[in-house]
Amino acid sequence: MLPLAITAYSVVCATGYGQKALLDALRERRGPLRPNDFTAQPLPTWIGRVPDLESATRDLPAPLTPWDCRNNRVAWAGLNADDFMSAAAGAVERYGARRVALVMGTSTAAIDATEAFYRHVDDPAGVPPQLLQPELHTPHSIGDFVQRALGLAGPCFTIATACSSSAKVFCQAERLMRLGLCDAVVVGGVDSLCNSVLYGFGSLQLLSPETCRPFAVDRRGLNIGEAAAFVLLERGDRSDLTLLGYGETSDAHHMSAPHPEGLGARLAVEQALARAGREPREIQYINLHGTATPKNDAVEAQVVANLFPATTRASSTKGWTGHTLGAAGSLEAVITFLALRTGLVPGTLNTTQLDAECGPQIQLDNTDGDIRFALSNSFGFGGSNCVLLFGRQTA
């Protein structure tokens, strides 16, 4: 394991543009989720929608407009938040474009463009030319877009393992860096609202008709959200924030239900701790996967209660962002960075009464603390699990 320095990060999601908007929403307990106003046909659920995306991303430069679509707009907004573009440009200048790798995570990619293409296919006026760009119609559309936007020329691919996608990108980054194949890695996750996901999860009856309530005794399912989050990783001495460990496993149980005893989740937690050389009692905060589905939360609560002491605080922040699927890993890593850096430990928004299966770790209210070591959990559709362990050095 090579510890990696977290030298820059950015975020765009339902709370708005940038870390400050997210931190303010967390602190003030303001939930930006809204009743579904995205789908053309009624679908009763709540969503996490990036506000005013079209107008906020008007500045998409001409060389990138051939690949204009919702997912790439969310990505563009994320790249331009929190000075991430200039941080990435700095890495290119320090190391050369070929020595900066790019590993993106997504589940939607630009399926919004493929959906739009199909809607126009019988149009007498023909399909708008930009929907014919071949790069838009693969899961790698996001890797391709970000590579163009940042001018990177190192190793570049896109991971699409549902909800664990943009957590697993950190693991790939560590391997690339440890083997000396690059000197910096841009990782991140981007997912956007689209009909595939909304009607898809609707067909699985996993959507809540109300705002989601993770770990609540009366939870009723997911709220889908969209987000972009980017993180720049370099060698270990350049930042107080560090990636210290990770665990990756498979449940090998069912495509859309977790292992009933949380076997894969538990193994992933144990691997992350082992790689970092840390004990469970040293973890002060866990950002849980906490999707508010009956099954995920029951299993995850059990895993946490069995492995961690009461002093470890844990919460799901999906009440603020919705479940951003392929972007969740990186988005929630950024939320974990904010907890490490500011000492604000977010609670679990929207939930008023915790399910009896929850141990003492899971918090409803925000608290403050001196967080040195934190975990972020991502447990995906198809049984793909990833747990990341981050640390903050003092002095």
Added chain:
Amino acid sequence: MSAALEVAVAGFALWNPPGRARPQPCILPPNERRRAPDTVAVALEVAQAACANAGRDPARLPMVFASTYGDLAITDYMCSTLAKAPTTLSPTRFHNSVHNAAAGYWSIATGCHEPYCALSAGRYTFANGLFAAALQVCADQTDVLYVAYDIDAHGPQTQITRSHGILGVALVLTRDGSGTSLELAAVAERSADTAFAASANAMADSLPLIAALERGSGDVLRLPLGPGSSLQVQLRHR
């Protein structure tokens, strides 16, 4: 040229018959077999064959699955249905539409708790998947199963994607041993657009490597890795 990764090929398999014959992998339990889409069928067929060829227990192998497009038939179904009658979307087909469907089905069928990666690199998918699998072999000091596959595009899709037939390859990569070794290195050069010929499968970049493995000779291949780079693959047969 950047640092090299060196791995050995313990076993491999190919499914690419003429026409578009779909395999019936016996490793899938009946429940999963009846709802597995073509990409899952071909991926599992070659994965099982490669593991048998290599004499490896599938349950112990971390995996890298790679596909340019994922299941194009499901994408066609989803987008057509969403355009006309979105509330009639099939839950089975949606749950098969995730890019990690093949990886998920494989891990369930084999009871494998090792991690899997499911990736795409668009036009450059085969080489990047091979690179990612080799990376994991060298970084984690473990054998890795690499599976790459694509199927055919139909109907309106043919305007925006290009792929013909059903193609799956699988390789079991290992740190050392007898058999053919691969030395991989990224080379800065504009890569030739060979495999995306009009009648090819999107994963056709895999075919020269499989042919070289079957010959058992020392070859040097250049696989498209990125807009300005190739993956040089030096084969050495021991």
Added chain:
Amino acid sequence: MPATQTTAETELAELIIAAVNLEDVRPADIEPEAPLFGAGLGLDSIDALEIALEVSRRYGLQLRSDDADNRRIFASLRSLAAYIQQHSQQPSPQPG
């Protein structure tokens, strides 16, 4: 002595076979009182959703996955056919 299917049950058996792609099963093979899920036909939760979707399209009634009565409703071909007959908004064939 195995129970015989009513017309409504045969129609439902055809719907189930088509919905979940049971290639080797004929409608008459589904024992009306045998379990549909777990043992018997061995269907699972995804199959239940697929069947629910088809039932909704054909008979206009919604089956929710979180309905507390699902175990009883989905217990067998007979129980599901009876539930549909009681709750559907569209005419179904008369038994016998």
